[in-house]
Structure formats: structure tokens, C-alpha cells
Amino acid sequence: MPLQRVKMKFRSPKRVRFAIDLDDMSDNETSEGNPRCYHDDPEEVPVSPDQMQLLEVPNGNRPHRNHDGAGMSGNNTSRMRYEGQPKSILKNRLEREEKYSQRRRRHSSADEDDLALLHGRFEKVPLKDFHAEIRAFKDVEDFLSRTLLMLDLQKTGLTQIIDAMVKKILEKKEVLAQTSLDEARQAIFTQDSVHTLSKTIQGTMTSDESGFDFDQNWICVMCDIPTLTKRHVVIARLHTPANLGSTSQEVQFVILVLAPVREKSTKSSLETARTFATLFLDMDFRHQLLMAESEFEFKQLLHTRTKLLIEEQGLPENRKSHLVLSAFEQEEMEAEKSRCPIGQGLVRDVKRRLPHYLSDYKDGIVGNKTLHKVTSTTFFLYFACVLPNIAFGMLNDNNTAGVIVIFSICEDFDLNFNAMFACTGLWNAFFLFIYVFFNMSKLMKYSSRSTEEVFSLFITFAFSADAIKDTIKDFNKNYHTDSCQGVTHSNSSNQNASLLTNTSLTTVSTVTTTSPVNLTNSSTVVAPPGGGMLEECLRENSILFLLLMLGTVWLGITLFNFTKTPFLNAGKREILADYALPVAVLIMTFFGSYVFREVKMKPFKYKEREKMFELAPLHLLPPGAVFAAAGLGFSLSLLFFMDQNISSALVNAPSNKLKKGAAYHWDLFVVAVINAFLSIFTMPWVHAALPHSPLHVRALADLEDRVDQGHVHQIVVHVRETRLTGIISHVMIGLSMLMLPYPLAYIPRPVLDGLFIYVAITALYGNQLFDRILLFFTEQSAYPPNHYIRRVPQRKVHLFTTLQLIQLLVLCVFGFSPIPYMKMVFPVLIMLLMPIRHKIIPHFFEPKYLKALDGHAH
Numbered sequence: 131m132p133l134q135r136v137k138m139k140f141r142s143p144k145r146v147r148f149a150i151d152l153d154d155m156s157d158n159e160t161s162e163g164n165p166r167c168y169h170d171d172p173e174e175v176p177v178s179p180d181q182m183q184l185l186e187v188p189n190g191n192r193p194h195r196n197h198d199g200a201g202m203s204g205n206n207t208s209r210m211r212y213e214g215q216p217k218s219i220l221k222n223r224l225e226r227e228e229k230y231s232q233r234r235r236r237h238s239s240a241d242e243d244d245l246a247l248l249h250g251r252f253e254k255v256p257l258k259d260f261h262a263e264i265r266a267f268k269d270v271e272d273f274l275s276r277t278l279l280m281l282d283l284q285k286t287g288l289t290q291i292i293d294a295m296v297k298k299i300l301e302k303k304e305v306l307a308q309t310s311l312d313e314a315r316q317a318i319f320t321q322d323s324v325h326t327l328s329k330t331i332q333g334t335m336t337s338d339e340s341g342f343d344f345d346q347n348w349i350c351v352m353c354d355i356p357t358l359t360k361r362h363v364v365i366a367r368l369h370t371p372a373n374l375g376s377t378s379q380e381v382q383f384v385i386l387v388l389a390p391v392r393e394k395s396t397k398s399s400l401e402t403a404r405t406f407a408t409l410f411l412d413m414d415f416r417h418q419l420l421m422a423e424s425e426f427e428f429k430q431l432l433h434t435r436t437k438l439l440i441e442e443q444g445l446p447e448n449r450k451s452h453l454v455l456s457a458f459e460q461e462e463m464e465a466e467k468s469r470c471p472i473g474q475g476l477v478r479d480v481k482r483r484l485p486h487y488l489s490d491y492k493d494g495i496v497g498n499k500t501l502h503k504v505t506s507t508t509f510f511l512y513f514a515c516v517l518p519n520i521a522f523g524m525l526n527d528n529n530t531a532g533v534i535v536i537f538s539i540c541e542d543f544d545l546n547f548n549a550m551f552a553c554t555g556l557w558n559a560f561f562l563f564i565y566v567f568f569n570m571s572k573l574m575k576y577s578s579r580s581t582e583e584v585f586s587l588f589i590t591f592a593f594s595a596d597a598i599k600d601t602i603k604d605f606n607k608n609y610h611t612d613s614c615q616g617v618t619h620s621n622s623s624n625q626n627a628s629l630l631t632n633t634s635l636t637t638v639s640t641v642t643t644t645s646p647v648n649l650t651n652s653s654t655v656v657a658p659p660g661g662g663m664l665e666e667c668l669r670e671n672s673i674l675f676l677l678l679m680l681g682t683v684w685l686g687i688t689l690f691n692f693t694k695t696p697f698l699n700a701g702k703r704e705i706l707a708d709y710a711l712p713v714a715v716l717i718m719t720f721f722g723s724y725v726f727r728e729v730k731m732k733p734f735k736y737k738e739r740e741k742m743f744e745l746a747p748l749h750l751l752p753p754g755a756v757f758a759a760a761g762l763g764f765s766l767s768l769l770f771f772m773d774q775n776i777s778s779a780l781v782n783a784p785s786n787k788l789k790k791g792a793a794y795h796w797d798l799f800v801v802a803v804i805n806a807f808l809s810i811f812t813m814p815w816v817h818a819a820l821p822h823s824p825l826h827v828r829a830l831a832d833l834e835d836r837v838d839q840g841h842v843h844q845i846v847v848h849v850r851e852t853r854l855t856g857i858i859s860h861v862m863i864g865l866s867m868l869m870l871p872y873p874l875a876y877i878p879r880p881v882l883d884g885l886f887i888y889v890a891i892t893a894l895y896g897n898q899l900f901d902r903i904l905l906f907f908t909e910q911s912a913y914p915p916n917h918y919i920r921r922v923p924q925r926k927v928h929l930f931t932t933l934q935l936i937q938l939l940v941l942c943v944f945g946f947s948p949i950p951y952m953k954m955v956f957p958v959l960i961m962l963l964m965p966i967r968h969k970i971i972p973h974f975f976e977p978k979y980l981k982a983l984d985g986h987a988h
Contacts, residue, residue: 255331255400258408260436261443265396269363269405270436274429278364281425286372288327292318292351295364295386308357314388317353327351329399331407332377336917346836347416348383349374350407352399358390361402367419367428370700371835379837382420383410409435414787417832417848421498475569479796486790486851494852499832504855506708507829511859513711514822516866517885520874522596536762545755548812552746553756555809557763558770562802565771571794573964574775580971580984581963582776583899584934588941589820590897593890595946597883601679604879605672614667674729675880678722682884683891686714690892693833694842708829711888715881722878733875746812768957770817774801777818781827785896788827790851821893830855841914899938902931921982926975930983933971937963 260266280298285291296314300306320326329352333345364386371380385406389399410416415435422428494504536554540547565571608614689710693703706713722731751759775794782792797818805815830852833844866874894900898918905913905927913919918927944956972980 255404255407257411258405259443260408260439261441263396265401266405266408267436267440269402270409270432272361273363273365273406274433276362278362279425279428280364280366281422281428282369283366284369286368286370288372288374291366291368291372291374291384292386295366295384296388298364299362299386299388305358305362308359309355313355313357314353317355317388318351318386327375329353331403333407333411343836344377345411345413346378346380347371347413347834348385348410349378349381350385350387350403350410352387352389352403354389354391354399356391358388360390361393361397361399362388363402363406365406380835383416385410408439413834413847414789471569473567473569475571475795476566476799479793482791483793483796490790490851490853493850494854497850500850502705503708503830503850504852506705507826507855508859508862509709509712510829511822511826511855512862513715513885514825514889515859516863517715517877517882518889519863520877520882539762543755543758546747546750548746549748549751550755550759551812552748552809553751553759554762554766555805555815557760558766558815559802559806559809561764561767562770562798562805565767566795566799566802569795570771571775571798574779574794576964576968577776577779578964578967578984579898580930580934580967582780583897584937584941584963585772585776585960586780586820586824586893586897587899587938588945590890590893591942592945593821593886593893597679597886597890600879600883601675604675608666608668608675609672611667614669670729671731674722674726674731675878678718678878678880679884679887681721682714682718682881683887685717686710686884686888687891689713690888711885714888715877715885718881718884719877722881723876731878731880733871733879743811746810762954765954765957768961770801770805770815771798772957772960773820774798774817777820777823780820780824781818786827786831786846786849788849788851821889825889825892826855899931899934902927903935905931918982922979926979927983929974930971930979933974937966 258266278298280295283291283294285294292315293311296311296318299314300309300311318328320328327349331350331352333348335343335345366384366386368382368384371382373379374381374384385403387399387403387406389397389402393399409432412435415431418431419428422431494500536551537547539545540550687710689706692706692710693700695703697703698706774797778792778794778797782788801817805817808815827849828846831846831849834847836843836845898916901914901916902918910924922930941956941959944952944959947953967984975983
């Protein structure tokens with residue numbers, strides 16, 4: 131943005147007249163009708179009205195006159211004489227005016243230099259067309275041949291950075307003979323004392339957080355110097371991000387262009403700056419430059435990128451006249467040309483993904499920080515998958531007597547559970563195959579951000595609800611028991627009797643025995659009615675349960691956000707953040723199993739089976755049960771279809787900047803094959819899951835901080851698209867069977883519940899629905915500068931959030947219902963979210979508001 135200093139208009143100094151007004155004085159300030167003048171002397175001298183007169187005090191340095199018209203110098207104000215007035219009365223007043231005049235004289239010249247007006251304007255500059263403009267390639271080649279490059283510059287201030295870059299240019303004798311550092315400063319800055327850049331080029335982008343945003347990672351500075359005869363370009367990569375202004379708060383690259391005033395138009399400072407700005411506009415390319423370890427590698431990347439831009443901009447689909455279509459729109463156009471559309475989506479997915487198959491493995495090994503990221507992500511996936519598997523297994527074991535989810539239906543109709551489970555799973559796989567071959571995933575083009583975020587927030591609630599229910603159950607079992615409340619049961623009368631308790635010693639009586647309090651762990655045991663197992667008071671178990679669960683959440687979230695703290699250095703902060711979940715689980719497991727080992731907490735149950743791959747007895751099902759399983763399988767297939775595709779949509783969101791393309795049909799086909807196999811052996815089903823899938827992508831990504839009006843948000847710069855993390859983590863999950871029951875049994879149950887809450891909370895990052903819910907409780911002046919806040923009236927924002935909350939509430943009512951048959955309707959409700967969004971919601975909003983509230987930024 132060009133900035134130009136303009137002159138200020140000053141008013142000429144004026145004389146200011148003032149008088150002492152008797153009407154404005156209080157009674158305490160008058161004595162017998164005469165005003166009194168206060169000064170440093172504690173005495174008060176009365177002044178009669180006839181002795182008062184107007185005084186002329188200069189407003190500046192101009193000469194002024196007294197009441198007799200005699201000229202007097204403004205520098206000698208204290209020498210003024212006022213006829214007919216006692217000098218002692220006005221002495222202090224005149225001294226104060228003298229001091230004021232001296233200050234004015236001393237700072238008047240400085241004020242004019244310190245104050246200035248800056249005129250600035252923004253102007254859109256077109257990208258350089260490397261294919262059509264030959265000068266672009268020559269500019270880069272000229273720069274590479276002269277090697278003005280500064281890597282890891284140890285400067286943070288704007289002046290220091292610019293001075294270092296100019297001095298780099300002045301190292302050349304021919305340049306030093308033509309210009310100087312001071313002359314370059316005057317051309318680069320608006321004025322030397324202000325240090326504001328005169329001409330700059332910055333990139334802009336569209337983000338989900340703030341809509342329009344400046345690309346704050348780089349800035350291109352340009353200027354024209356009359357004495358120069360050639361252009362000079364120097365690029366600096368800063369060692370740490372620097373704050374260079376309101377729109378440049380995280381700068382890591384600075385490009386400085388110096389050019390002669392009289393130069394060919396294609397070689398001007400603007401045209402040269404436009405060349406390099408076009409190169410640096412690509413975020414992935416900047417990430418590669420950031421990882422370059424030598425000047426040679428840096429220059430090679432610039433050369434390669436230039437050649438690539440020449441090829442890319444020359445392609446017909448990248449020309450301005452080409453119509454850009456989405457993946458689904460391209461698929462529909464290709465389907466219209468095909469005579470038989472059955473299975474075409476699957477075929478196109480395979481053709482799209484097959485060329486990247488080898489790179490899916492190579493990209494998990496090659497590259498800066500890749501091994502570190504892949505390792506940390508593998509451990510994250512392992513802990514985020516295997517521990518919830520154990521926790522859900524515990525819940526299912528408690529709720530279904532050791533089996534899974536269709537148990538209540540099988541009990542109602544006296545059916546064999548294994549056979550019914552396998553039949554339902556096979557029907558589910560059958561319907562998924564139908565969805566694949568008839569290209570039903572194309573329906574996901576109607577799935578908007580609103581639908582995805584409602585479902586994602588429901589999954590977050592589900593994870594939290596499981597942990598909360600497990601905590602309540604533990605407190606009901608160990609804390610809120612009759613023995614803890616001092617209540618006993620009599621076998622003869624079967625009546626409750628109240629007992630007196632003491633903080634130091636408590637005894638609980640039954641008909642025949644008395645059991646003292648266990649002073650080691652403060653446990654009390656009492657016989658229940660009718661004899662049998664003893665009921666224990668284990669309050670310490672519940673307290674430890676709560677501490678371990680909340681401790682896991684606190685430690686995990688703290689480490690997850692450690693990159694936002696000033697502690698350690700950037701590399702160590704990133705490592706701690708990447709390993710937040712494994713570290714939190716291991717540390718809290720150590721506390722629960724070793725530090726508090728005297729508190730005996732029950733481990734999870736493990737039933738060892740001799741035969742894992744045992745075929746389901748499908749022949750035991752009657753024909754009616756087979757058709758009933760078809761209904762269950764259809765409902766289940768809708769859930770799989772939506773869960774799988776919504777997870778894929780969130781993973782392939784434009785903000786994640788994935789390059790290799792989506793494969794909705796192929797992914798669903800693989801899910802169907804795997805679940806058909808698992809169903810035959812009555813093993814649990816699998817599919818892409820929320821919130822693990824988006825968190826998996828984020829764990830493999832390099833992030834960049836952006837600052838907008840004091841609000842910091844992160845954007846994805848680069849993602850390592852590899853299969854290795856998923857494969858290795860699931861191999862590790864399989865090998866975990868060898869760690870049963872120990873050492874996995876050492877992991878306390880509350881740590882597993884804490885993991886649930888950790889995953890639920892981290893899934894809220896970037897969820898706009900949750901961000902807009904917070905606006906209900908946020909002061910308006912503290913609203914973040916998001917794009918929908920800027921573009922949509924506040925009332926409309928809250929209305930849209932309310933409608934989403936209503937949809938979420940309906941999902942929660944059916945999804946968390948204790949009635950199994952109500953849960954069967956849940957997948958249908960998820961499907962209904964799409965027609966609700968496209969047929970009902972538009973009646974409440976204008977299209978431009980819906981686009982801002984419910985669209986992905988590209």
C-alpha cells in the first residue's frame with residue numbers, strides 16, 4: 131500500500147483574552163465583595179473590582195502589547211507591567227504563563243516534525259502471468275544469478291531488518307558509489323522518524339475465521355531511487371516471525387526491491403515486486419522455502435516454482451476464461467457422457483487416486499519434520515483409537531452383559547445375538563454396496579457446513595456424555611452409598627436404621643457383626659439386606675476417579691495449546707503439542723496406578739476367547755428375523771453413509787488444503803468390504819469416525835498463526851497426505867491384544883474417560899457453530915472479527931445459530947434416548963438435515979447471508 135506524507139494546515143497564533151468573572155466565584159472566594167486571587171503564597175490579598183482589567187496573553191511566540199499599546203516581547207512575559215495593579219497579586223499567574231510560553235517555544239518546532247498526515251490507498255494488483263509475460267521469468271533468473279539472499283536473519287524490528295537488507299545491497303561497490311543507506315531509507319520510509327513503509331505489496335486470502343484477510347507471512351517492499359542505474363532484489367528469511375505492522379504481524383519473508391526512477395515500464399519496481407509477490411503468494415511454496423537448509427536449495431526451489439508456474443498458467447483450465455467446477459459438478463458432467471453410470475463414481479475415484487498411491491507412502495517418510503509428524507500422529511491415533519475401544523467395550527459390557535448393541539432386541543424376541551448381529555452387518559454391507567454402485571455419495575454436494583457441524587457437535591456431546599455417565603455411576607457406586615451415609619439394613623426387620631458417625635472412628639452394626647472403619651482408605655463395609663456381597667464405602671475411589679479424569683483433560687489441553695505459550699522454544703513447544711494425548715495418558719496412568727496404588731480401583735474386564743475367528747451361526751435365525759435384520763441393516767447403513775461421508779467432507783474441506791483429491795465412493799466401498807468380513811465373525815464394525823478424522827489431518831499439518839485485531843487463529847499451510855499413520859497405528863492396535871490384560875489393565879478407567887473429554891474439547895476448535903454459540907454470552911465489543919460478523923447482521927447470526935441448535939436438540943433426544951427403537955430413527959434424522967437446510971432454512975435468510983454463514987472458504 132503506497133503511503134505519502136502530506137503537509138498539515140496550522141492556524142495562525144491568536145491572542146487569548148480572559149478575565150476574572152465575579153459571577154463565577156463562590157462565596158468562599160470573595161471577601162466583603164472583593165475577589166481573591168490564589169497563588170503559592172498562603173496569604174490571600176483582596177482585590178477591589180476597579181483594580182481588575184483584561185489581560186492579553188500570547189498564544190505562541192509573537193510580540194504582544196499591554197493595555198497601553200506598548201510593544202513587548204513574548205519572551206519576557208514576566209516583565210509586563212500592569213498599571214494600577216498590585217504586582218504581588220498577579221505574580222504567580224504571570225510566572226505560570228511564562229513557564230507555559232517557554233514550553234511552547236521549546237517544543238513548537240519539534241511538534242511540527244512529530245506530527246504528520248499520511249495518505250494511503252489500497253490498489254488491487256493482478257498476478258504476474260509467468261506463461262504470457264517473459265519478463266517474469268527473466269526477473270527470477272536475474273535474481274538467482276546475483277544471489278542476494280539472507281537466510282535466518284536474526285532481526286525483529288522493521289528498521290533493523292530493512293537496514294540489514296539495504297547494507298547487503300550496498301556491499302556491492304557499484305551500488306555503494308550510486309546511493310547510500312540514508313538515501314535508501316528516505317525512499318523506503320515515508321519519513322525517517324516514523325518508519326512507515328511507503329510502498330508494499332501483500333497477498334490477500336479468504337479464510338473460514340475472518341473471511342478476507344491479509345497474508346501476514348510475507349511482505350514485499352519496493353522503492354525508486356534516482357541515483358541507481360540497475361534494479362536490485364534481496365530476499366530475507368527471518369529466524370523468528372516479526373511484527374511489522376497491523377497487517378504484517380507474523381512476517382517470515384521480506385522481499386526488498388530497489389529500482390531506478392527512470393526505467394523501462396516492464397522493469398519498474400512495481401513490475402519486479404509483482405513477479406516475486408506472485409511466487410510468494412503460494413502458501414505451500416513458502417512452506418518449502420521455510421524448510422530450505424541452504425541458499426542453493428532455496429534458489430533451486432525458486433527456479434522450480436517459476437518453471438511450474440509457466441506450465442500451470444499455460445494450461446487451458448487455468449486461464450481466466452475457464453469455468454471452475456467443483457468435483458461433484460465435474461463428476462455429473464462426465465456421468466452425462468457415459469452410457470452406463472453404474473459404478474462410474476467408483477471408477478473415477480480409483481483413476482484419481484491411483485497415480486498418488488506410491489506418494490501416499492513416500493510422503494510419510496520424505497520431507498522436513500515428516501518423520502516427527504508421522505511418529506507423533508501415529509501415537510495420537512493409537513491412543514485416540516485403542517483407549518476409546520477399551521472404554522466403549524467397558525460400557526457395552528456393562529450395558530449388554532458382555533455383548534453389543536442389538537442385545538435388547540434379541541432379548542425381546544429370544545433370538546441368537548451372534549447370528550442377529552452378523553445378519554444385520556451383512557445387510558448393512560449390502561446396502562452400502564448399492565450406495566456405491568449407484569453413486570449415492572453425490573448427494574453429499576447438498577451437505578453444507580451447517581449439516582457437518584451439527585453432526586460433529588453431536589458426536590462431541592456423545593463423547594462427553596459417556597464420560598459424565600461413567601463418573602456418575604462411579605459416585606453412585608462408591609460415594610453415595612448407604613454405608614457412606616451411615617445407614618444399615620437389618621436382616622430380621624428389613625428396615626433402615628440411622629447410625630451416628632464420627633470423623634475419627636465410625637462403626638456400622640449389623641444383626642450379628644460390627645465392622646470398623648478401615649483407617650487406611652476410609653472404607654466402610656456393611657452387609658446388604660438378605661446377606662450376600664458386602665456393600666463398601668469407597669469415597670476415596672470416587673475422588674481419585676474425578677481427579678484422574680480432570681487431570682487427564684487439563685494436562686492434555688495444556689500441552690495441546692502449548693504452542694501458544696512463550697515457554698521453551700518453538701521446536702520444543704511443537705513437540706509437546708504433538709504428543710499431548712500420549713503424554714497426558716501415560717503421566718496420569720502413572721499417578722493412578724503407582725502414586726495412588728493404595729486406592730484399589732477396579733480394572734476393566736477382559737474375557738479371553740480361545741477362538742477369535744468363529745463363524746456366526748446364521749442358520750439359527752428364522753426367516754422373519756432375517757427380514758427384521760434387513761430393516762436394522764438399512765437404518766445402520768444410513769448412519770454409516772452419513773458418518774463416513776461427513777467425516778470425509780470435513781477432512782477434504784478447502785481449509786485443509788489437501789492436494790490429492792477425495793474418493794467418497796471408493797472409501798465407502800472399502801468400508802462395506804471390511805464390515806462384511808467383520809460381520810461374519812461377529813466383530814465390531816468400523817468406519818471413518820468423528821472427531822478422530824479431522825484431528826488426524828490436523829496432526830499431520832503444519833500450521834501458521836494469523837493475528838486479526840488482537841485475535842489469533844491458526845490456518846493449515848501444508849498437510850502430509852500419507853497412509854502410513856493409519857496403517858501403523860492400526861497394526862499397533864492389533865498388537866495390543868498381546869498386552870491384555872496387562873499392561874493395558876494398568877490404565878485406570880477415569881483416564882479413559884478423561885481421554886473422551888479431551889477428544890471432545892479439541893474437536894471444538896474451528897467449529898463455527900460452537901463459536902457462534904459463545905457469541906450469546908460474549909460482550910459485543912469482544913466479538914472476533916470473523917467474516918460472518920462483518921457481513922451478516924447480528925440478529926441473523928443468532929437466528930441461524932438458534933436453528934442449528936434446534937436441529938442438534940432433536941438429534942440428542944433421539945440419539946441419547948434409552949429406548950432402543952428410538953435410536954433406530956436417528957440415522958433418518960441425520961439424512962433429513964440436508965433437505966431442511968436447502969428447503970426450510972432459505973426462507974429465513976437472504977442468499978448472501980447464507981453464503982457467509984454456511985460456506986467453506988476456498
